Amino acid sequence: MNIPMSHENELLRETVRAFFNEHVLPHEETVDRLGEVPEEIGRDIEAKAKELGLYAANLPESVGGGGLNHTQMSIIEREFGRTSHALHSWVARPTELLLACQGDQVEKYLLPCATGEKRELFGLTEPEAGSDAMGMKSNAKRDGDDWILNGMKHFISAPTMADFAIVFAATGVDETKRGPRKRVTAFLVDRDMPGVTFREGNKCVSNRGYKTYELIFDDVRLAPDQVLGEEGRGFELAGQWLGMGRIWVGATCCGKAERLMEMAADWAATRKQFGQPIGSFQATGFRLADMAIGLRSADLMVWDAVRRADAGHLKDEDAAMVKVYCSEMLCKVADDTVQIFGGMGLMEEMPVQRLWRDSRIERIWDGTSEIQRHIVTRSILRPLGA
Ligand SMILES: Cc1cc2nc3c(=O)[nH]c(=O)nc-3n(C[C@H](O)[C@H](O)[C@H](O)COP(=O)(O)OP(=O)(O)OC[C@H]3O[C@@H](n4cnc5c(N)ncnc54)[C@H](O)[C@@H]3O)c2cc1C
CATH class of the missing domain: 1.20.140.10 (Butyryl-CoA Dehydrogenase, subunit A, domain 3)
Known part of the structure; x- marks a missing residue:
């Protein structure tokens, strides 16, 4: 490591290195050969990470996370980077977007992700909208107070099948000084809702065993409390x-x-x-x-x-x-x-x-x-x- 560290942070680095050497590195070759992480290996890494307080270390302690600061998280991520993301990702770092959860969303989505009861997906990319995320075709239209979501996402990645996705969809158009701009809203969408399909997608040769999923939404009815953050402020x-x-x-x-x-x-x-x-x-x-x-x-x-x-x-x-x-x-x-x-x-x-x-x-x-x-x-x- 090229950066001088406090004693406390050096101890953190040593703990993560020891954890990886013992519980993760021995599986690298098997995972690459099989093209997947056997469930028992993934769950074992997950359990050991929880014991050590490395699971969801990025989230605040107030929601059940590890409460580490950015400097400490960078030390963990650097150590995790030594191995394949297929294994690394079993030690979850839930997206901080979930901190925007409000009301019942906190119990339903944020807290279970901090404890590992649930896993989330970040669903932005589409087959025809990669770098140009604004080119997205996924859209949600008002129906009374509800929203009806249609569209498809691909390359949405996770170590294993997730329980819900944060899905970005167009909900209108705003006039801006640079011309019309899609209004994009983030929704919390459960895998088991009618009209929702999550299925395994293409296999990547980088980090073999780290999965990408396709998410398909066919007239999915979403309640108003499934909007994450403010309507129309998904990109922000x-x-x-x-x-x-x-x-x-x-x-x-x-x-x-x-x-x-x-x-x-x-x-x-x-x-x-x-x-x-x-x-x-x-x-x-x-x-x-x-x-x-x-x-x-x-x-x-x-x-x-x-x-x-x-x-x-x-x-x-x-x-x-x-x-x-x-x-x-x-x-x-x-x-x-x-x-x-x-x-x-x-x-x-x-x-x-x-x-x-x-x-x-x-x-x-x-x-x-x-x-x-x-x-x-x-x-x-x-x-x-x-
Ligand atoms: C393994 C894997 C996991 C992923 N996980 C997720 C995920 O969890 N959630 C999610 O939402 N997305 C995910 N992605 C999608 C990822 O973010 C996109 O692949 C990435 O943004 C590029 O989009 P694209 O692949 O469609 O390439 P394209 O946008 O088609 O780009 C192709 C090439 O054109 C270049 N290009 C495009 N536009 C311009 C421009 N204006 N100027 C110059 N060059 C340009 C690009 O740089 C690139 O070189 C994942 C992708 C992979 C492969």
């Missing part, structure tokens, strides 16, 4: 928390890059060609040096971002910069590690190829690198009126 609600999600991506990328770099350094020091360790060739040594420089810079960016978040000053562009930099740093480290391993780097028996595959998703989910660069560009040009 999501926007409050999407930034932190991007910081967690950054932290996990640092953890994975650190593990890859350890493997690369070990191989470079022990694999011999032309009578010498391959690390003594400058072409290999400089790759290791660049990994160390990239990782330190990425760690510092995450550290800076969590401090901004803890102080309540995190901006969209801060989070976007972290996501781009850390995910691209990781992909470079993963690719260079394969190169240092030579042919062995691509053999199924070696963990390098798996970590290389697992790394690739980080530049895509939670908003692609291109979309993050748009956010950074906007922050530069908007103040200039462009």
